[in-house]
Amino acid sequence: MQASDNRRKITVGIFIFLGLAIFVVGVFTLGSQKKAFVNSFTVDVIFDDIQGLKSGNNVWFSGVKIGTIKKIQFYGTSQVQVFLNIEEQAHKYIHKDAAASISSDGLIGNKIIVITGGTPKFPFVEDGDRLRVNSTLSTDDIMKTFQVNNKNLVEVTSDFKILAKSLVEGKGTAGTLLTDQQVAEDFKKIVANLKNTTASANKMAAELNTFSKTLNTKGGFADKVLTDTVVFARLQSSVDELQKTAGSAAALTENLNKASAKLNQSDNAIGVLLNDQKTAEQVKAIMLNMETSSKKLDENLEALQHNFLLRGFFRKKAKAEAEGNKQ
Amino acid sequence: MFITLSDVFQFMGRFFKEAFMPPYEGRELLKQCYDIGYKSLALISLTGFITGIVFTKQSRPSLAEFGATSWLPSLVGIALLRTLAPLLTSLIAAGKVGSSIGAELGSMRVTEQIDAMEVSATNPFKFLVSTRVMACTITIPILTFYTALVGMLGALLNVAMSEGTSARLFFQASLESITFLDITASTIKAVLFGFTIGVVGCYQGYYSSKGTEGVGKAANSSVVIGMFLIFIEEVVSVQFFGLFRT
Amino acid sequence: MVSKTTDIDREKVIEIKGLHKSFGDYQVLRGVDLDLYKRENLVVLGKSGTGKSVLIKIIVGLLTPDAGEVKVLGRIVDQISYRELLELRLKVGFSFQNSALYDSMTVRENLEFPLVRNQRRLTRGEVNSAVEEMLDAVGLLQTINQMPSELSGGQRKRIGIARTLILRPEIMLYDEPTAGLDPITCLEINSLINEVQERFHTSSIIITHDLTCAKAVGDRVAMLLDGRFERQGTFEEVFATDDQRVKPFYDYNFIQ
Numbered sequence: 083m084q085a086s087d088n089r090r091k092i093t094v095g096i097f098i099f100l101g102l103a104i105f106v107v108g109v110f111t112l113g114s115q116k117k118a119f120v121n122s123f124t125v126d127v128i129f130d131d132i133q134g135l136k137s138g139n140n141v142w143f144s145g146v147k148i149g150t151i152k153k154i155q156f157y158g159t160s161q162v163q164v165f166l167n168i169e170e171q172a173h174k175y176i177h178k179d180a181a182a183s184i185s186s187d188g189l190i191g192n193k194i195i196v197i198t199g200g201t202p203k204f205p206f207v208e209d210g211d212r213l214r215v216n217s218t219l220s221t222d223d224i225m226k227t228f229q230v231n232n233k234n235l236v237e238v239t240s241d242f243k244i245l246a247k248s249l250v251e252g253k254g255t256a257g258t259l260l261t262d263q264q265v266a267e268d269f270k271k272i273v274a275n276l277k278n279t280t281a282s283a284n285k286m287a288a289e290l291n292t293f294s295k296t297l298n299t300k301g302g303f304a305d306k307v308l309t310d311t312v313v314f315a316r317l318q319s320s321v322d323e324l325q326k327t328a329g330s331a332a333a334l335t336e337n338l339n340k341a342s343a344k345l346n347q348s349d350n351a352i353g354v355l356l357n358d359q360k361t362a363e364q365v366k367a368i369m370l371n372m373e374t375s376s377k378k379l380d381e382n383l384e385a386l387q388h389n390f391l392l393r394g395f396f397r398k399k400a401k402a403e404a405e406g407n408k409q
Numbered sequence: 410m411f412i413t414l415s416d417v418f419q420f421m422g423r424f425f426k427e428a429f430m431p432p433y434e435g436r437e438l439l440k441q442c443y444d445i446g447y448k449s450l451a452l453i454s455l456t457g458f459i460t461g462i463v464f465t466k467q468s469r470p471s472l473a474e475f476g477a478t479s480w481l482p483s484l485v486g487i488a489l490l491r492t493l494a495p496l497l498t499s500l501i502a503a504g505k506v507g508s509s510i511g512a513e514l515g516s517m518r519v520t521e522q523i524d525a526m527e528v529s530a531t532n533p534f535k536f537l538v539s540t541r542v543m544a545c546t547i548t549i550p551i552l553t554f555y556t557a558l559v560g561m562l563g564a565l566l567n568v569a570m571s572e573g574t575s576a577r578l579f580f581q582a583s584l585e586s587i588t589f590l591d592i593t594a595s596t597i598k599a600v601l602f603g604f605t606i607g608v609v610g611c612y613q614g615y616y617s618s619k620g621t622e623g624v625g626k627a628a629n630s631s632v633v634i635g636m637f638l639i640f641i642e643e644v645v646s647v648q649f650f651g652l653f654r655t
Numbered sequence: 656m657v658s659k660t661t662d663i664d665r666e667k668v669i670e671i672k673g674l675h676k677s678f679g680d681y682q683v684l685r686g687v688d689l690d691l692y693k694r695e696n697l698v699v700l701g702k703s704g705t706g707k708s709v710l711i712k713i714i715v716g717l718l719t720p721d722a723g724e725v726k727v728l729g730r731i732v733d734q735i736s737y738r739e740l741l742e743l744r745l746k747v748g749f750s751f752q753n754s755a756l757y758d759s760m761t762v763r764e765n766l767e768f769p770l771v772r773n774q775r776r777l778t779r780g781e782v783n784s785a786v787e788e789m790l791d792a793v794g795l796l797q798t799i800n801q802m803p804s805e806l807s808g809g810q811r812k813r814i815g816i817a818r819t820l821i822l823r824p825e826i827m828l829y830d831e832p833t834a835g836l837d838p839i840t841c842l843e844i845n846s847l848i849n850e851v852q853e854r855f856h857t858s859s860i861i862i863t864h865d866l867t868c869a870k871a872v873g874d875r876v877a878m879l880l881d882g883r884f885e886r887q888g889t890f891e892e893v894f895a896t897d898d899q900r901v902k903p904f905y906d907y908n909f910i911q
Contacts, residue, residue: 097447101551525755529769530744
């Protein structure tokens, strides 16, 4: 009886010990994954919009998880202050001028904070520092940019149509334009700019094409989250480029407007154009390019409209337009 | 069938009073831990293992529709560690342990064994009730840990055979969406469920009515009321711990 | 028949005055007065359901009285603290009608149970020898490692009495000690009760409806009628009456 009592004691002891061991190992495994027991420091960032970020979400730097979001609170009137818990180890890679942005670890994945940039001429971040915000574009922003860009291109094209028409009809005086060296130079520069713009617009259009194709093949897209991330990154970079393009296109349009105004005013630009065969051809080529690219952009928009992710946006837009038309 | 709340609270109050006041019934507590905990281990582990396999198997088709079978580990991890492990363990324990406590104490009451303890100057509440309630409160969480582990192993087995996922990747992915709050909540729930099983079983048995019918009723209502309360507590605790999630 | 009029000390160990107890609307005890003197065997007779068991359960504090006073060894049972009650219970042994042995324990563990729980300083050897001595006293030393379910009714009764005696109580309360036993075993139990009284110098209340038993062990007999002890005295005194509530009782047992 005494012996069985002891055996029972040992059995219960082992039973409870193993149970607790499972618990402790579980907690430590979880802890090492959450980096709970790693020395860390805190920095904060102030965003206008955190897009549903939650505390516990990951913080990435160069694609490596270096911490988690510790706390989120309102700041000022409508901003949000986000505290990041960053591993001590990552300390010597992040500089004070690094910027944080909100991103996602997959198209339908969790929100994350991505820390980018930072130059060696700045010292390393310290506990309690505040990082800059690198604002990112939401889908809405992307679509807005597309729209503006497209409009600009159409405008530019129509301007050129008028100009070309005038050229063909032989309006204006050649003499004045010849002597007006300044205008000619300006014009050349504009043409060069325009060439660049169209080239990048073309490239971007191609990229967008691939992107929307990937989006439209549903099965393949969800299958490979990794590919999605790449595509998303590419989309972001093309949006960046688009923005640049839009910017330069806007500047260009302005320039062109000035130039054509001048041409119309002084009535003498035509000569130089007529004589300068090369310039004329360039202008024609540009026009062609522009037409193609604006067409492509239209196509892209069309494709995007059919994409299931962005369908909602277009529906909203169409509705808004319809309402606008009614009024 | 439903018992008056004030009686139960009085009963619980008496448990806390008696359980933490000397003399302690260490040997009896050990025996109860052995009977309630260790003897339920095989049954509960087996159930956990099967649940892990079946749950994973059944979840696969719906995830496969999105091509997201790679999310299986995290889905199983959340389901098992947050809810299934404590709930499953407690429900099985309510059936196995609750009924046996109810029947044992009930028959002891009916055959005057409880009175016999009382008149031999032993506090039967301390000896019978406190030890059993404590043993339940201690061993159900322990059993829950076993269930969680074994259930995860079952899920791993299934995932490894179908998707060829490695154990390392499996645990990494499944723990990815688990927080400390989840584990704390599960542990607290398991403690609460264990306490409930013990209190309900002991209450029903200790105050069972005379006659053999009373024993059957005590055993039966230990299980029915125990399971019912466990579900209620599950719902309430999900709400409660939801307050801590941001 | 053994003559039981030994030198009885007139000191009262139990005094009951005006005891009332009812369950719901059913009044079981309606003003019970009863005294138990030191070293006496008092037999309480009565039909089933007349509240005999209720009476002794009140004496050990398992039930509380509605009215009246129960004084055991100078203490009023329902007015002392739980700790004092436990101390008092050490001195009052209670033998249950169906023995109430702990099913999950062996005979040895059954006997040890009250002992190790109340005298924690005893060594293993002391406990063992006390258990063996007591089992020997009831003549069942050979059953020491058996489970209660393996014993006969008479054996269970004896083990139950041994378990009660192991704490060396001053007062013994027997609840239907011969119920459900064959006549021969009844006789054995009767002589055991007398032996206990002689050997351990206990004062006892024996509850029964078995007149053979009452005659064999009772120094004094009290008959519970309509919730009161209307007739007390020696066995012969109690039954020297034509009371229609008493006579059938006697007739059933002795006229066959």
